[in-house]
Amino acid sequence: MSSGGVLEHFTYIVTVFLMVAGLYVVIARGNLIKKLVGLSVFQTSVYLLYIAPGKLIGGTAPILSPHYTVYSNPLPHVLILTAIVVGVATLALGLALAVRIKETYGSIEEDEITAADNAVQDAEDARS
Amino acid sequence: MNLVEHLPALQVVLPLLSAPLAVLLRHGGIAFAVVTAGAWAAFATAIGLWLQVGEVGVISYHIGSWAPPWGIEYRVDRLASFVLLLVAGTAAIVLPWSRASIEREIPRELHYLYYAMFGLCLAGLLGITITGDAFNIFVFLEISSLATYVLIALGRDRRALTAAYRYLIMGTIGATFYVIGVGFLYLMTGTLNLVDMAERLRDVESSRPVLVALAFITVGVSLKLALFPLHQWLPNAYTYAPSAVTAFLAATATKVSIYVLIRFWFSVFGETLIFERLPLPEILLLLSLAAMFAASFIAIFQDNLKRLFAYSSVGQIGYITLGMSFDSVSGLTAAIVHLFNHGIAKAAIFLLIGGLVLGLAKPGGAPPAPTFDRLAGLARRMPLTCFGIVIAGLSLIGVPGTAGFISKWYLILAAMEAGQFWLVGAILLSSLLAIAYVWRFVEVAYFRPAPEAAGRQEASLGLLLPAWLLVIATLWFGLDTSFSVGSAAEAARFLVKVGG
Numbered sequence: 001m002s003s004g005g006v007l008e009h010f011t012y013i014v015t016v017f018l019m020v021a022g023l024y025v026v027i028a029r030g031n032l033i034k035k036l037v038g039l040s041v042f043q044t045s046v047y048l049l050y051i052a053p054g055k056l057i058g059g060t061a062p063i064l065s066p067h068y069t070v071y072s073n074p075l076p077h078v079l080i081l082t083a084i085v086v087g088v089a090t091l092a093l094g095l096a097l098a099v100r101i102k103e104t105y106g107s108i109e110e111d112e113i114t115a116a117d118n119a120v121q122d123a124e125d126a127r128s
Numbered sequence: 129m130n131l132v133e134h135l136p137a138l139q140v141v142l143p144l145l146s147a148p149l150a151v152l153l154r155h156g157g158i159a160f161a162v163v164t165a166g167a168w169a170a171f172a173t174a175i176g177l178w179l180q181v182g183e184v185g186v187i188s189y190h191i192g193s194w195a196p197p198w199g200i201e202y203r204v205d206r207l208a209s210f211v212l213l214l215v216a217g218t219a220a221i222v223l224p225w226s227r228a229s230i231e232r233e234i235p236r237e238l239h240y241l242y243y244a245m246f247g248l249c250l251a252g253l254l255g256i257t258i259t260g261d262a263f264n265i266f267v268f269l270e271i272s273s274l275a276t277y278v279l280i281a282l283g284r285d286r287r288a289l290t291a292a293y294r295y296l297i298m299g300t301i302g303a304t305f306y307v308i309g310v311g312f313l314y315l316m317t318g319t320l321n322l323v324d325m326a327e328r329l330r331d332v333e334s335s336r337p338v339l340v341a342l343a344f345i346t347v348g349v350s351l352k353l354a355l356f357p358l359h360q361w362l363p364n365a366y367t368y369a370p371s372a373v374t375a376f377l378a379a380t381a382t383k384v385s386i387y388v389l390i391r392f393w394f395s396v397f398g399e400t401l402i403f404e405r406l407p408l409p410e411i412l413l414l415l416s417l418a419a420m421f422a423a424s425f426i427a428i429f430q431d432n433l434k435r436l437f438a439y440s441s442v443g444q445i446g447y448i449t450l451g452m453s454f455d456s457v458s459g460l461t462a463a464i465v466h467l468f469n470h471g472i473a474k475a476a477i478f479l480l481i482g483g484l485v486l487g488l489a490k491p492g493g494a495p496p497a498p499t500f501d502r503l504a505g506l507a508r509r510m511p512l513t514c515f516g517i518v519i520a521g522l523s524l525i526g527v528p529g530t531a532g533f534i535s536k537w538y539l540i541l542a543a544m545e546a547g548q549f550w551l552v553g554a555i556l557l558s559s560l561l562a563i564a565y566v567w568r569f570v571e572v573a574y575f576r577p578a579p580e581a582a583g584r585q586e587a588s589l590g591l592l593l594p595a596w597l598l599v600i601a602t603l604w605f606g607l608d609t610s611f612s613v614g615s616a617a618e619a620a621r622f623l624v625k626v627g628g
Contacts, residue, residue, distance in 0.1 A: 086267065
């Protein structure tokens, strides 16, 4: 680790790039689907964050055998398996909500939805 | 096999089982029975665990008999058992109430799904509280969050959909931040068990990954608990969700997140790191004050009663985090007591508002939004409902004789103990804002003439009874504090001692 260099930290650089890019898309885009894509990329970066340090080059699964002495840590993989399921469920629910929003508002652009809500709010205020 | 021995597992498994059962049975009435039975069983289990903690101190349960730190450990101490009681108790009261209310708010063919989601949400919240494993917290956090998004989206107003979507985005960012933080901690310590982690962290405490982990976990959990500038998802979510869902979430979801923050700050990272080497208490103090003033101030100008009390929730969370920022036994006691007292008062208020809007609905029609123009003179039509809201509102203000007074009393004691007398003034001043928003309801409901002369038309007993049970609880815990303050003080002493 001490010698540094881009290649040595390659996985970390990719992880951080995906993390920041995903979060940026979530914040900067007004389209509900694009936001979900960003959210997915953001979550995916976490999978890398967990899995990459768990892998040792030349390491195998931790099975007791006289032929192997170097093992990779299997626990991060198991954790991320769970995290992937969570990510898929979140994405599915988000897309389902986007579909329902499209059905009721007729749009998936955040500014148009806000405008529609404000119009309803103004009408309510005018009535009272 | 001894049943008592397995109470920690049953605490989560029973409500978790009730959810898929409700989906498989596909019938509203049966689903209601199954999930309510699950919630009541969870409540009974929580009482059992509370008693057991009194006898043995800390219960450590090894899932599948795998010894920690390798296996997942369920760990129940005084704080956990106290929060479990709050969550399971609220669910046990809200679920029977919700039967009559969702009849008018949710299409009948979706009822069984509503109950299934409620069961999942409950199981998730209980799981977060009981587990002693950092990654397990994330899994339960997502179980409860995903169920919560669905429950909010079931609201009748179309804005419920956008509220649920926004909460989904914010909540997922929060949960992902949390899991990034846990990832760093795992890299540094090689363990996920919270107790084990706390021990191993002492050697690497001030290294940069640990500080990054602390930052990610704090911000992520703060998003979920709606700490002041991160509360944007909360008002719309509470306003447009079905009444029963609002009541349940207001009493439990944010409170469980506060529990997670307390757990990480005091049990895992430890007080020396949080309170002595980093400026975290100052930051938390400022954000809490901002919440107490800004959110309460915004609440005064709301036209929708549900939204008014949603902003009030953000302000009240400020009092809880203020108690945390003192780093003293009395401060933490105040925080934990207020967590409980505010939970029951807010659940009571949102249940009563739910009864109110059902009373406003046309026969067979859907309940309208509780805007102030519709509430004029309503106290004559629904005296018991309105009176209940006023009493629970007094608890939000902190009037002596209500539970809210007790928590503010301990908060003021903690402020004086810390030598910060100006904070006493700030707490009292912000209570004036609470008087202002509660008074708005009193003025409209009691002193404004009703638009049409309507006779007394009180909400049905099934709606009144659970809500009034909570109102009476607010009064009870304002007079007899041996349970609430006793548990909170014991939990606070334990946390501060362990961390120090």
